[in-house]
Amino acid sequence: MTSYTPTVTPGRDGFPALIRAEWTKFRTVRGWLIALAVAALIVVLVGLVSAAGSHRSCVGPHGRACPASVPGPTGPGGEPVSDSFYFAHQNLVGDGSVTVRVASLAVVKPDSPQPGDDTTHIEPWAKAGLIIKQNTRQGSAYAAIMLTGSHGVRMQYDFTHDRAGSSTARWLRLVRSGDTLTGYESADGTQWTKVGSTHLNGLPKSVPAGMFVTSPQHETVSQSVGSFSTSGFGTTAAASFDNVSRTGSWGQPGWHGSAVGDGPEMIQGPDGHGLTQSGGTFTMAGSGDIAPATGGDNTVEGALTGTFAGLIVLIVLGSMFVSTEYRRGLIRTTLAASPHRGRVLAAKALVLGGVTFVVGLVGSALAFLIVNKIRRSNGVPVQQVATGTEVRVVVGTAVVLALSAVFALAAGAVFRRGAGAVVTAIVLLVLPYILAIASLLPVGPAQWLLRITPAAGFAIQQSLQQYAQVSAWYAPPNGYFPLPPWGGLVVLAAWTAVALGLAVVLIRRRDA
Amino acid sequence: MEATIEVTELRKRFGLTMALDGLSFTVQPGRVTGFVGPNGAGKSTTMRIILGLDSVDEGAAYVGGRKYTTLRHPLTHVGSLLDAAALQPSRTARNHLLWLAHSQGLNGQRVDEMIELTGLRSAARRRAGGYSLGMRQRLGIAAALLADPPILILDEPFNGLDPEGIVWMRSLLRSLAAQGRAILVSSHLMSELEDTATHLVVIGRGRLVAETSVADLIARASGDLVALRTTARTEAMTVLASAGATVAATGTETLTVSGLPAERIVALLGEAGVPFSEVAGHRATLEEAYMELTRDTVEYRAEADVTP
Numbered sequence: 001m002t003s004y005t006p007t008v009t010p011g012r013d014g015f016p017a018l019i020r021a022e023w024t025k026f027r028t029v030r031g032w033l034i035a036l037a038v039a040a041l042i043v044v045l046v047g048l049v050s051a052a053g054s055h056r057s058c059v060g061p062h063g064r065a066c067p068a069s070v071p072g073p074t075g076p077g078g079e080p081v082s083d084s085f086y087f088a089h090q091n092l093v094g095d096g097s098v099t100v101r102v103a104s105l106a107v108v109k110p111d112s113p114q115p116g117d118d119t120t121h122i123e124p125w126a127k128a129g130l131i132i133k134q135n136t137r138q139g140s141a142y143a144a145i146m147l148t149g150s151h152g153v154r155m156q157y158d159f160t161h162d163r164a165g166s167s168t169a170r171w172l173r174l175v176r177s178g179d180t181l182t183g184y185e186s187a188d189g190t191q192w193t194k195v196g197s198t199h200l201n202g203l204p205k206s207v208p209a210g211m212f213v214t215s216p217q218h219e220t221v222s223q224s225v226g227s228f229s230t231s232g233f234g235t236t237a238a239a240s241f242d243n244v245s246r247t248g249s250w251g252q253p254g255w256h257g258s259a260v261g262d263g264p265e266m267i268q269g270p271d272g273h274g275l276t277q278s279g280g281t282f283t284m285a286g287s288g289d290i291a292p293a294t295g296g297d298n299t300v301e302g303a304l305t306g307t308f309a310g311l312i313v314l315i316v317l318g319s320m321f322v323s324t325e326y327r328r329g330l331i332r333t334t335l336a337a338s339p340h341r342g343r344v345l346a347a348k349a350l351v352l353g354g355v356t357f358v359v360g361l362v363g364s365a366l367a368f369l370i371v372n373k374i375r376r377s378n379g380v381p382v383q384q385v386a387t388g389t390e391v392r393v394v395v396g397t398a399v400v401l402a403l404s405a406v407f408a409l410a411a412g413a414v415f416r417r418g419a420g421a422v423v424t425a426i427v428l429l430v431l432p433y434i435l436a437i438a439s440l441l442p443v444g445p446a447q448w449l450l451r452i453t454p455a456a457g458f459a460i461q462q463s464l465q466q467y468a469q470v471s472a473w474y475a476p477p478n479g480y481f482p483l484p485p486w487g488g489l490v491v492l493a494a495w496t497a498v499a500l501g502l503a504v505v506l507i508r509r510r511d512a
Numbered sequence: 513m514e515a516t517i518e519v520t521e522l523r524k525r526f527g528l529t530m531a532l533d534g535l536s537f538t539v540q541p542g543r544v545t546g547f548v549g550p551n552g553a554g555k556s557t558t559m560r561i562i563l564g565l566d567s568v569d570e571g572a573a574y575v576g577g578r579k580y581t582t583l584r585h586p587l588t589h590v591g592s593l594l595d596a597a598a599l600q601p602s603r604t605a606r607n608h609l610l611w612l613a614h615s616q617g618l619n620g621q622r623v624d625e626m627i628e629l630t631g632l633r634s635a636a637r638r639r640a641g642g643y644s645l646g647m648r649q650r651l652g653i654a655a656a657l658l659a660d661p662p663i664l665i666l667d668e669p670f671n672g673l674d675p676e677g678i679v680w681m682r683s684l685l686r687s688l689a690a691q692g693r694a695i696l697v698s699s700h701l702m703s704e705l706e707d708t709a710t711h712l713v714v715i716g717r718g719r720l721v722a723e724t725s726v727a728d729l730i731a732r733a734s735g736d737l738v739a740l741r742t743t744a745r746t747e748a749m750t751v752l753a754s755a756g757a758t759v760a761a762t763g764t765e766t767l768t769v770s771g772l773p774a775e776r777i778v779a780l781l782g783e784a785g786v787p788f789s790e791v792a793g794h795r796a797t798l799e800e801a802y803m804e805l806t807r808d809t810v811e812y813r814a815e816a817d818v819t820p
Contacts, residue, residue: 004693005692007660008588017615017616020615021611021615024611028604028607028611029600029603328597329595329597329598330599330600332565332598336563336564336586336587336594337612337615337616339564339582339586511567512565
């Protein structure tokens, strides 16, 4: 008897066919498609609920808007900034320089100190020095060389840039040459060292230049289980400058003192706010800061608080995509059709990852746009961030959702049961995030969880930047992750890769 | 590709249990080969090993001379049905076949042909979770035949079929074998394979008990028993016993004789003038033959079950 000769010619071999088969599998289970839609919807809905909870409507005296509902100033880069200081200035026309010696920088006692307030130490980031600024409006471009409370000499410009000088110099010089501004320091007024320089493009010919002083809020954070509170008070620093000298062409005959960014502290501050001159010594006091704004209130990613809820749905979906095959014995059919087991898992991971990325992107983009629009129309001063950051937050959220689903898939293949995989994925992915963000753990353990668990991936949602030159509570409950956005995502991706690798090893080794 | 299944010296241990203990057999094309043995004899394990799903401790299994796991588009070489219940309940039958077709680079046309062949057209777009076991078996056959393989491996395909379905399955298997395919069909009930299998691989406790054609097996089980009908029972017993036969009375007018061929019995009775009305070779049923063959292994199993 001769053997049967097949009449069916198979199509192309390999991975594309496998991906097509897994996609067909996925799209033909209605419950899974519904779960996808639910995951996207829940991201939007949780965001909407939280937006409704942060409704802000108040009318100040005489029908004026609430101060808090007015967005603060933004810097040249579009980022929110603090820009309040006392400024003794003249207009510098064209190239020139100004040189001073900072004779003293000290804290000014508040009028009514609270118990526990430290009124004897200068704020570490109190600043006194020289500044050249585009104009006197808050948020305009600047470059400054300064002495700080306890961080020595710094050259700073355009809010986010900071370069350290020495810790002993008292003499400062700021030089304009075209668009280039250069800061120098000296211990004795004769030996000068360059600290840093920058180009401020589009700087007008005539710019305000001179001496400034400012001192940031003193903040203390008290954390308890489930909540945290920050309390702070404004501080004022007084500085005196002598040995003031100038080169170049200057607009007015004398120094003109004014407060940039008249905050309440400036108006109601203690004596000494004005500029006083005695011989060659100029004394002034100021409070506020020239720095990027920090803090987790009203961030753009606040619209994406539903991510973890959508994530749970996708974790269940991801683990079921493989665990139901084990439960029903269907895995044998799958592996008989495709004996390359590693490739089967890879195809499953690609299909699931692709689908959950697309759906996650729709969910996170809708939530981001709709919820932030509603928050703003409710009077919530949602922080402005650069478009690139917005894109990174939205797309990164979709990547987190997709990686998490693939992680759950790998766990499903390792455990071969849905329940174990779902619990594992939630314990590793969602639980650390909630414990850290909801202030259920002290900052130290919370930060470690967000470094080593796959929940580190949520860092991709952080729009806030952490600055070495600004004191703030850089902690998870305040919107700060211990790892940079892409670093956190890499941790999640590494977990997913390791889990998938383990799943491949096990599926190859085990009997189906 | 030569449509054969070759199993050599398979050994597999599950913990303390030796599931397969040096099992070897060959399945040839153009036949339905029954794969029989008591429950737990190792039939399903053997099939999973042939399909590359389970590993072996020793030995190897080849389909068409190659290991299953090295096949490109394996479903075009070997179609299999291991468990008709292995379905995603919320997926329709057609979609179940469709993803299988896609995995082999095939399209939906072949799917519809198989749905037609297995008589599932009216139910093809219903969720497989609502299928009866008989319908699932038909769907499993459709999946096994999807890529038109020359080799078929079917584990208990008669389970859950109604009488009409059993008739359909038997004729389908016969016609598939007639096309030159090699078909291995397991069953724990020999009667299901009656009129279908022409060859048998009988295993017990993971070992080969017999590898034989059905005709040989029945002939052997029938042995040399001859049924005799006579009104002179006592005379007949005397004549035959003195000629060396073993004679047993099975009724007032019937005797069973062993140790003498039927022609010799007729001659002896004729010489002695003993009247008789019927001499017939006793033909064992397949079931009887099988029971005879596996009696030892079944008994051993029963003992083994008591002592864990």
